[in-house]
Amino acid sequence: MSTKSREAPLLPVSDARESALFFVVCALCFLAAMAALSARATYGAAADWTSEVEGEITVRLIDVDSRSARDAERIVANMEGVESARLIDRDEAADLLAPWFGRDGLPASLPLPVLIEVRTAPNSGRIGPDIERVLTEAGLSARVDDHADWAGDVRRSLGTIRLVALGAVALLAATAIAVIAFATHAALLARRDIVDVLHLSGAEDRFIANLFERRFWILGLQAGSVGALAALGGVALMLFSANSATPERAWLLPQLSLDLWDLIILILSPIVAGFAARMAARITVVRSLADTV
């Protein structure tokens, strides 16, 4: 009677405790991936929005007829630092108000502001006050709305949100490490008999630690993969939901996407989870063995 050549693992196959740990790591990885993706989406949306509005200025003319409006458009268009200036007509203004009044719901008697949409040249600085001054000198009454003011506020707010999201990712990672360290310690106590026999058979600390490291590396990798896949499913669901929205109302929803960087985050999540699990197991086992002779 001969033995099979394949060696059985020195640690028994996973037990109920590891199933619970699998679930916890899976959930933490899902939350961490979602937090990371949200942070990126927030940052991306903010960057898109601010880059779009930063070069825009809206000039509102007060009490002007159409001729004066055309004069104002020409004056602004000829100013230094202005790339283009365009008078927004009544139909276009009606389009902007369509979400509130509907396509044909705008009353004819409703006074609409006369607006000039101005695009500034890159690196032109803040020319809003100059536009207002030049129009005033030309005998026109105008209020200038420089979008850069808004963009700055939005950027600051979104920067804070991004920091909070990154903090959440860090906190979730730390929680995962702590949970794994606790689970490793429990596993070590439960497997104390095996550890003792290996230890007394001459196994070095490194050898014993490797057994636990491998076990928890694989657990972290598998649980992390399931968590990352769940996060991918969650994002896909949100994308589907956003894309299914009525176009008129879609702009109200957060601008979600799934690009290469998002996929990299999802691929890295289980690797980070596995690595964290492995390091937590290693430190716990080596510390625990240091208490023995």
Added chain:
Amino acid sequence: MTRHIRPDIFDAPSVRFDQVSLRYDTSDEVLSDLNIELKQGSFTFLTGASGAGKTSLLKLIYLAMRPSTGDVYLFGQNTSTLKRKQLSALRRRIGIVFQEFRLLEHLTAYENAALPLRVIGRNEKDYREDVEELLRWVGLGERLHAKPATLSGGEQQRVAIARALVGKPDLLIADEPTGNVDPDMGMRLMRLFWELSQRLGASVLIATHDLSLVRKLDAPVLRLQHGLLVQDAEHGLAS
């Protein structure tokens, strides 16, 4: 390849206790002021009533514990001055048969017996035949793939003995090794242990309360009573 051996270590006794005492936490001493020397290739019995300190003494030898006072020397090296890696290397030279066997429940008889070779990184192909032969010798040739839970007490003990012998140790420690085997197997095991000490030069220390077994073999006896050595291997009754 030239092998350099330091003469002091080469000639040193396998085990030497120098005024060794042991106490657990704040309890009274379980071993008191022991001076013991086991020469290389010696065969020695360790006897004493339950609670006399036999297992504690063995634990000090197989490096599961450190003495509270005094020094334990193994193969000429003071174990209290060695680093962890060096202690691991020393443990590989010791075969242990635990009283409660300590087999790994999820491994087969073969895998349990091969454990000391596996932990030092030996390739299974190189040791498979030896381990199987050893298990056949202890009468377990047909139970190689059996898990401990399916083995009788005697069979488990034989697996434990195979595990202790598989690494060809320089020092074999057995705690009540005949407790679960029939008298014939008990004598076979004793003859094996005897051969190990005579032919291979390994020191053997057997803790037992089976005085009939002790009488059958003309071997020195260490007798413990309440943690004190009342009879030593070389000089008969202690003063």
